[in-house]
Amino acid sequence: MTDATGFSAWRDKLWQAAVAGDEFAAADVALAALDHRIPVETLLLEIVAPVQARVGLEWEADRITVAQEHTVTAINERVLAALAHHPVARRTAAAARHAGRIAVACIDGEWHAMPARILAEVLRLRGWRVDYLGAQVPTPHLIAHLHRTVYDVVALSTSIPARLPAAHAAITACQATGTPVIVGGAAFGPDGRYARLLGADAWAPDGRAAADRLAAAPLPRPTASRQAADDLPHLDDQEYTLVSRSAGRLVREIMSGLPERVPAMAGYSEQQHRHTAEDVAHIVDFLAAALYVDDPGLFTRFLTWTTGVLTARGVPAGALLPALDLLGGLLEDFPRATALIRRGHDAVRAASAQAPPRRPPP
Amino acid sequence: MWRGAPYPVLMVDASGVIAQANDAALVLLPGAVPGALLADAAPAWLSLAHTRVLDPAASPARGPIGPGTYEARPVPAADVVTWWLTDATDLEHATRSLRVERERTAFLDQASSELLSSLNLDRCMEVTARLAARHLADAALVILPPARRRHPVAYCGPDGVVVHEELAIDAGAVPGLAEALRGYPPLPSRWIDPGAAPGWLAREGFGEVGSLVVSALPGHGVPAGALVLLRGSGHAGFSEGEEVFARLFAARAGAAMAAARLYAEQTGITETLMRELLPPRGRDLHGVEVAARYRPSEHTARVGGDFYDLHPPAEPGQESLVVLGDVAGKGLEAAVLTGKIRHTLHALLPLAGDHQRVLELLNGVLLTGADRTRFVTLVLASVLRAGGRVRLRLTSAGHAPPLIVRGDGRVEEARTRGTLIGMLESITSVTDTVVLEPGETCLLFTDGITEAVGGPLGDEMFGEERLLDELRQCGGMPPEAIAERVEMLSAQWVGDGDHDDMAVIAITAPRGAHLSAVGGHGRGRFTA
Numbered sequence: 001m002t003d004a005t006g007f008s009a010w011r012d013k014l015w016q017a018a019v020a021g022d023e024f025a026a027a028d029v030a031l032a033a034l035d036h037r038i039p040v041e042t043l044l045l046e047i048v049a050p051v052q053a054r055v056g057l058e059w060e061a062d063r064i065t066v067a068q069e070h071t072v073t074a075i076n077e078r079v080l081a082a083l084a085h086h087p088v089a090r091r092t093a094a095a096a097r098h099a100g101r102i103a104v105a106c107i108d109g110e111w112h113a114m115p116a117r118i119l120a121e122v123l124r125l126r127g128w129r130v131d132y133l134g135a136q137v138p139t140p141h142l143i144a145h146l147h148r149t150v151y152d153v154v155a156l157s158t159s160i161p162a163r164l165p166a167a168h169a170a171i172t173a174c175q176a177t178g179t180p181v182i183v184g185g186a187a188f189g190p191d192g193r194y195a196r197l198l199g200a201d202a203w204a205p206d207g208r209a210a211a212d213r214l215a216a217a218p219l220p221r222p223t224a225s226r227q228a229a230d231d232l233p234h235l236d237d238q239e240y241t242l243v244s245r246s247a248g249r250l251v252r253e254i255m256s257g258l259p260e261r262v263p264a265m266a267g268y269s270e271q272q273h274r275h276t277a278e279d280v281a282h283i284v285d286f287l288a289a290a291l292y293v294d295d296p297g298l299f300t301r302f303l304t305w306t307t308g309v310l311t312a313r314g315v316p317a318g319a320l321l322p323a324l325d326l327l328g329g330l331l332e333d334f335p336r337a338t339a340l341i342r343r344g345h346d347a348v349r350a351a352s353a354q355a356p357p358r359r360p361p362p
Numbered sequence: 363m364w365r366g367a368p369y370p371v372l373m374v375d376a377s378g379v380i381a382q383a384n385d386a387a388l389v390l391l392p393g394a395v396p397g398a399l400l401a402d403a404a405p406a407w408l409s410l411a412h413t414r415v416l417d418p419a420a421s422p423a424r425g426p427i428g429p430g431t432y433e434a435r436p437v438p439a440a441d442v443v444t445w446w447l448t449d450a451t452d453l454e455h456a457t458r459s460l461r462v463e464r465e466r467t468a469f470l471d472q473a474s475s476e477l478l479s480s481l482n483l484d485r486c487m488e489v490t491a492r493l494a495a496r497h498l499a500d501a502a503l504v505i506l507p508p509a510r511r512r513h514p515v516a517y518c519g520p521d522g523v524v525v526h527e528e529l530a531i532d533a534g535a536v537p538g539l540a541e542a543l544r545g546y547p548p549l550p551s552r553w554i555d556p557g558a559a560p561g562w563l564a565r566e567g568f569g570e571v572g573s574l575v576v577s578a579l580p581g582h583g584v585p586a587g588a589l590v591l592l593r594g595s596g597h598a599g600f601s602e603g604e605e606v607f608a609r610l611f612a613a614r615a616g617a618a619m620a621a622a623r624l625y626a627e628q629t630g631i632t633e634t635l636m637r638e639l640l641p642p643r644g645r646d647l648h649g650v651e652v653a654a655r656y657r658p659s660e661h662t663a664r665v666g667g668d669f670y671d672l673h674p675p676a677e678p679g680q681e682s683l684v685v686l687g688d689v690a691g692k693g694l695e696a697a698v699l700t701g702k703i704r705h706t707l708h709a710l711l712p713l714a715g716d717h718q719r720v721l722e723l724l725n726g727v728l729l730t731g732a733d734r735t736r737f738v739t740l741v742l743a744s745v746l747r748a749g750g751r752v753r754l755r756l757t758s759a760g761h762a763p764p765l766i767v768r769g770d771g772r773v774e775e776a777r778t779r780g781t782l783i784g785m786l787e788s789i790t791s792v793t794d795t796v797v798l799e800p801g802e803t804c805l806l807f808t809d810g811i812t813e814a815v816g817g818p819l820g821d822e823m824f825g826e827e828r829l830l831d832e833l834r835q836c837g838g839m840p841p842e843a844i845a846e847r848v849e850m851l852s853a854q855w856v857g858d859g860d861h862d863d864m865a866v867i868a869i870t871a872p873r874g875a876h877l878s879a880v881g882g883h884g885r886g887r888f889t890a
Contacts, residue, residue: 021873022873067838067847070844070846071838071840073846077842109854111850147480147482147622147629148482150484150485176479177480177485178476178485247820249820251820280818281817
């Protein structure tokens with residue numbers, strides 16, 4: 001079970017234990033893997049991390065509930081805590097050459113802490129002195145921390161593209177204290193394009209790549225101080241500012257216009273109304289983020305993903321189109337937003353054509 | 363006619379022989395008589411310009427003649443070029459001064475922005491040493507007043523690498539250093555013998571020290587330290603202008619370092635005081651799983667008016683006490699009152715068997731306080747594991763009653779209520795007893811959760827109904843997962859808006875296995 005393909009058997013066992021909320025069985029899997037001489041780092045990166053990644057995929061496909069999603073995460077966290085104190089992990093960390101001092105944190109608004117937590121453990125194993133600051137770290141807390149302690153580098157994680165403006169603020173604030181920043185997480189785009197756009201000093205697609213990058217050469221300390229807006233001249237048109245500031249009003253106007261265009265809404269339960277409002281709010285958030293980074297891909301990827309999620313739950317994704325139309329009507333004086341919404345329209349149509357509902361609507 | 367012209371004029375033929383020179387030219391270049399070679403009579407830059415006369419990029423030429431600087435403009439004719447020379451000494455001087463001034467301004471600007479961006483003393487020392495070594499000298503040292511008889515020192519050599527050290531040095535051994543560390547006016551560098559520099563100043567590999575400047579780093583009223591600049595013997599010494607400029611830089615660096623020192627002192631004090639006020643971590647309370655989450659309202663504060671405490675039993679087999687409360691007001695002032703309440707409750711632990719009695723005593727303490735406008739709502743939860751189950755005695759004092767998440771997803775409100783504490787002379791309370799089966803959870807929370815304002819429309823309250831709805835999907839979840847879920851939902855509800863303090867505690871009857879005992883010391887697991 002220790003060859004490269006054999007990890008899938010370990011992953012399955014850990015998944016089964018975690019999804020059942022059985023910490024006892026989950027710990028057994030982790031300890032048995034160590035008994036099979038799987039190095040701790042491999043265990044973290046090839047078994048625990050993929051199990052955590054599977055949570056999102058299973059939720060998307062509507063195969064697990066939100067409760068199970070949180071349960072798997074909680075069990076995985078307990079496994080990590082147990083591994084961190086295991087003698088094998090302590091011996092590995094003690095034997096590694098001192099690599100430097102790093103703070104690992106999630107951007108404000110980012111609750112998916114596991115990737116950052118796994119990176120923190122991997123870096124510890126590789127000889128870093130790690131301060132793990134956890135999920136959802138407000139930027140002022142992060143900066144106060146950097147004033148108290150001199151770090152060689154800060155690692156920031158976020159998986160939610162809508163948090164990119166917050167990520168940008170955190171990156172520039174860290175750099176302004178003279179600390180270089182490595183970023184990671186799905187939010188930065190498949191090839192890390194937003195990491196470059198937002199001026200991060202380095203980007204890594206996963207924990208191993210991040211640890212390797214940091215081991216390869218120290219990141220130079222940023223010297224020239226810059227303002228967040230310097231990276232993004234397109235923000236001068238104020239479209240991002242106006243859309244994000246009036247998000248609540250936009251959602252309310254779309255919600256009042258929708259029933260006319262979607263007759264089925266007359267029969268919606270209160271909960272269905274609430275979910276629709278939340279979906280609309282996400283559309284506005286992602287539109288704002290796409291305006292911020294000036295990339296239609298951010299918006300279309302989100303809509304394609306949403307279409308998949310809705311389809312998996314038997315909700316016709318075509319209902320997104322009237323919402324986009326209403327949004328487009330409200331923002332018709334905004335050329336960049338208008339173009340984004342048109343691209344979004346095409347993306348929803350293409351995705352709904354590809355993915356017919358797996359289940360009939362209830 | 364041009365013979366008497368006030369500017370030197372030379373006529374030179376294509377082969378570089380001077381054809382004619384006017385009086386002014388002969389005063390400036392006495393050898394420039396007709397028939398002489400331009401190369402012999404004039405500086406090399408002029409004869410070079412003559413060979414490139416047709417190259418427009420090379421015109422006008424400029425260079426030194428004697429003590430001055432001249433500009434030479436050619437007027438080419440058939441086979442003779444007439445060179446008109448004008449005195450550009452003042453222009454040259456002004457241009458050079460302007461360039462130096464611009465460089466200095468740019469440097470001070472860069473130094474200021476780098477220094478101002480950090481409130482960390484080590485980092486300020488590092489920036490100061492690095493910038494000084496790169497722009498003002500070959501190597502630089504920042505030396506702080508001694509702490510425990512050792513001077514913190516940052517050294518930057520010609521390679522640009524900064525080294526931090528703590529050195530037991532005799533400041534008196536370097537002329538001017540002891541004075542600079544006390545903030546006295548600087549000694550001119552010409553008074554300092556660079557040969558006398560000790561080894562920790564003139565480091566191995568630096569070579570012979572040619573000149574040395576010592577400046578005070580003036581702080582806010584007290585000297586922040588000293589800056590020592592070194593140049594190698596191959597380089598020019600420090601001019602008076604450069605010394606003045608070094609002091610300008612030192613003034614900025616000193617102010618930044620003094621600010622960083624003050625910040626470090628203040629945060630040190632705050633940390634120490636805050637440690638008492640920070641909420642404890644969630645943990646296992648004698649076989650009962652507990653997870654707690656806390657999110658203070660102000661982004662810059664780490665404590666607020668919500669608080670909780672977890673008190674394990676004095677002896678095994680007795681009840682643990684969990685407290686969660688909310689003081690009126692927020693920020694540090696509220697946090698200080700939470701500290702007082704937590705201490706009082708800690709002292710009352712032996713009486714925890716009688717919640718009403720504990721609340722009465724706390725009420726009395728708060729009523730005698732100077733600040734009568736402050737009151738608190740709280741929940742007391744006495745927790746005891748009995749076999750696989752957990753028995754809870756729950757008492758609310760003006761606080762939202764705890765919610766019980768059953769295994770099948772039903773959510774019940776504990777039947778407890780009572781008067782808030784710190785307002786009225788006499789208080790009443792009703793205690794409820796609840797039993798949790800394995801996997802079931804009791805949730806304590808503050809109104810920061812239910813009163814969070816936001817949502818998709820931006821102005822709705824999260825509300826208890828929504829909380830109940832969400833908890834119905836949380837049956838059987840581990841306590842960390844429930845606490846995280848609740849905090850996440852209300853924080854996401856708020857989005858980037860303002861929110862009150864939020865605190866959540868989940869108390870869960872374990873589902874049998876116990877991971878926390880697995881780890882460093884073999885498999886110390888137990889099953890219920």
